Amino acid sequence: MSTSTTPAPPPGTQDPPPARAAPGPARRPAATGWRRALRRDWQLYSLAVLPLLFFLVFRYLPMIGNVIAFRRFEPGGSVLGEQWVGLRYVRMFLTDPTFWQVFRNTLWLGGLTLVFCFPIPIVLALLLNEVRRRALKRFVQSVSYLPHFLSVVIVAGITLQMLATDGPVNHVLGWFGHEPVRFIQEPEWFRTIYVGSEIWQTAGWGTILYLAALTTIDEDLYEAARIDGANRWRQIWHVTLPGIRPTMITLLILNIGTFMAVGFEKVLLLYNPLTYQTGDVISTYLYRTGVESNSFSYAAAIGLFEAIIGLVLITSANQLSRRTVGTSLW
Numbered sequence: 001m002s003t004s005t006t007p008a009p010p011p012g013t014q015d016p017p018p019a020r021a022a023p024g025p026a027r028r029p030a031a032t033g034w035r036r037a038l039r040r041d042w043q044l045y046s047l048a049v050l051p052l053l054f055f056l057v058f059r060y061l062p063m064i065g066n067v068i069a070f071r072r073f074e075p076g077g078s079v080l081g082e083q084w085v086g087l088r089y090v091r092m093f094l095t096d097p098t099f100w101q102v103f104r105n106t107l108w109l110g111g112l113t114l115v116f117c118f119p120i121p122i123v124l125a126l127l128l129n130e131v132r133r134r135a136l137k138r139f140v141q142s143v144s145y146l147p148h149f150l151s152v153v154i155v156a157g158i159t160l161q162m163l164a165t166d167g168p169v170n171h172v173l174g175w176f177g178h179e180p181v182r183f184i185q186e187p188e189w190f191r192t193i194y195v196g197s198e199i200w201q202t203a204g205w206g207t208i209l210y211l212a213a214l215t216t217i218d219e220d221l222y223e224a225a226r227i228d229g230a231n232r233w234r235q236i237w238h239v240t241l242p243g244i245r246p247t248m249i250t251l252l253i254l255n256i257g258t259f260m261a262v263g264f265e266k267v268l269l270l271y272n273p274l275t276y277q278t279g280d281v282i283s284t285y286l287y288r289t290g291v292e293s294n295s296f297s298y299a300a301a302i303g304l305f306e307a308i309i310g311l312v313l314i315t316s317a318n319q320l321s322r323r324t325v326g327t328s329l330w
Helices: 030-040 042-046 049-070 088-094 097-117 119-130 134-149 152-162 168-175 187-214 219-227 232-243 245-257 264-270 273-279 282-292 296-324
Strands: none
Touching: 030 042, 049 088, 049 296, 088 296, 097 119, 097 187, 097 245, 097 273, 097 282, 119 134, 119 187, 119 232, 134 187, 152 187, 152 264, 187 232, 187 245, 187 264, 187 273, 219 232, 232 245, 245 296, 264 273, 264 282, 282 296
């Protein structure tokens, strides 16, 4: 039996180069894929036209008006101002003691609103999640979130009527021999009244968001926690709260972004000249100086300063959240 062997190449010769693979199809540019997706799903993309137009007309185009913060604007003149004045109006409000009083009031109201209005919906959602009777759970949900559908005018009107000198609250205090309290006229009561009305109006709606987030938690995690001997409190701490943490972080970042934009309508309806000391905030101060006093350039400079602070706050909160807990808004 004979075997054939391939003769070795003579010395001094090189192996032939390997055969090249056949060239594949050329990669299409990303623009071609985008156009194809647009042609395929143009009905879906058309739904975004009106929202984009809304933001363009009512959010982005008005930003051009910020230029009057650096120009002298006169009613009836040019929309973009008559004369360039630089940082004149910025120096004016930075040296205005009234502005700094308003700035401190804004920080106080924004901070109190964040401290009390943010965690209460979480606590209420956790409590409702433990309720096993559906009828009771639905009743509490309905009663808690109905105030969200009331207009700010109605909420402010109810608050003023309840706390009037001859209102129900003072009638109850009179039964205990207490003199009537002028809640609406006393500056030290304004922050309590505002934060209390905010809790009443917004707590129920925020609870719905957290209850929806609770439904996404896997029940197997609770079963594993019970097998490990965890009681209800430990299940809430180690399973429930981590499960709704992304929702908590997202809402916290959004609340921090609106920290300086304390509710203009409610403050305007609740406060009066007697409570300017603690109730006047940047938004109401802008309204008085810009609309009532026709100092539009001065008001635009303050508004631009407030917007920059809000942008810094939401950006910082987003970066801090990304680095600490790994969850962020963008």
